[in-house]
Amino acid sequence: MPSTPDLPASMKALIVEAPGQPLQLKTLPVPSATPGSCVVKVLAAEAGHDMPHVIDGTAGFPFPPNFVPGPHAIGRVVATGPDATTLKVGQLVMVEAFIRPRDDPNDVQILWGLTAGFDPAGLKFMGDNWSLGGLAEYTRAPLENCYPLDEKRLCGPPAEGGLGYSVEDLLHLPTQLVALGGLRALDLKPGERVIVAPSTGVFSGAAVQVAVALGAQVVATGRSRATLEALQRQFPPGRVQVVPITGDVAADTAALKQWGPVDAYLDLTPPTAAGATHPRSCFAALRKYGRACMMGVLRDDLAVSHLLLTFNSLTVRGQFMYERADAWLLIKMVEAGVLRLGKEGGNEVVGRFKFEQADEAFALAQKNAKMGKIVAFVP
16 A cells, blocks of 8 residues: 655755766755655765765766765655555665666666666666655655665664664665675675685675675785784684785785685775786685686776686676675674674764765765775765
8 A cells, every 4th residue: 555644845955967067955846655666764875985976977877867866875764655565654774776677677777876877778767767866855766675674673772682773874784785795696605715805995895794794704805904904803813814915916826825725706896906916816716616706897808817717617707786685685684683783893984964064975985985984964
């Protein structure tokens, strides 16, 4: 049954009229729930460190006119469409960004609040339906992209069986979900050894957290030994080993293998790492029948020996985002306390801002573009 409680007629939202145009705070109509959707009152939305580059067009991510950005949001359901079966008004939900049309889920894929992708059909799909992202007081999202959260367990006081998280702490969930998508694509099992390369960025650091929670042994790589050792100290002894990458492929390969056979390799190389040598070392470190999953966005061609792939029987796959089952699993892990958020999990909300303070929020986010750091808008 549809639920359409009384809602205000208007709301504040941050909107960009076209790529290259400035982000503006405007008053917009509050959306209504349509079939296949629900309306969510946004309680917290991430000020992503890369969003200014999306808005000014330098990131190269297409989006439709009159676009409200914001791909990561936590909110409360305030209205549902007529086909909602489980979502209820009042529920706390994670709104996740990976939207696929129900009649064409393989060819058209968009990231709500971020980009329409590189297919003209995606641009039309987003523009006609889902151009309102999370940087608004209210937003509309597909029913299947709104995941109910156990508010009492997650945000309740520890004395009453809760985990004591703030709503802003829950903004770490979407980043960890991307990481879990790659680790699940690898079919990572408890006790296996996985290289995460690199390991100290926003998504790659989350991958280390999630891999440890899954019971894996992690080999973390990066350029800074001090940063890697700080990461290592967040986990029980022996769960995370660190290898500073030197650029000497043979030496780095030997270092990656020093703790024993490597079962899997998750690549999360950023676009700024042109000419990086670590993919060659990571592939060479894999045991026979090892697996690799490429989730990075490096524009370079993949430099790996054809003979190495053949004679070591390596399995290599790409992975964009995640599957719905991964989202449910992540939420179960967090609600069970297996995967920790907040300071205990190595995460921190470093700032909270109103929409009127957008410039300050994004400036702080860019200074904290590293593992576990979140800057939040709280409308």
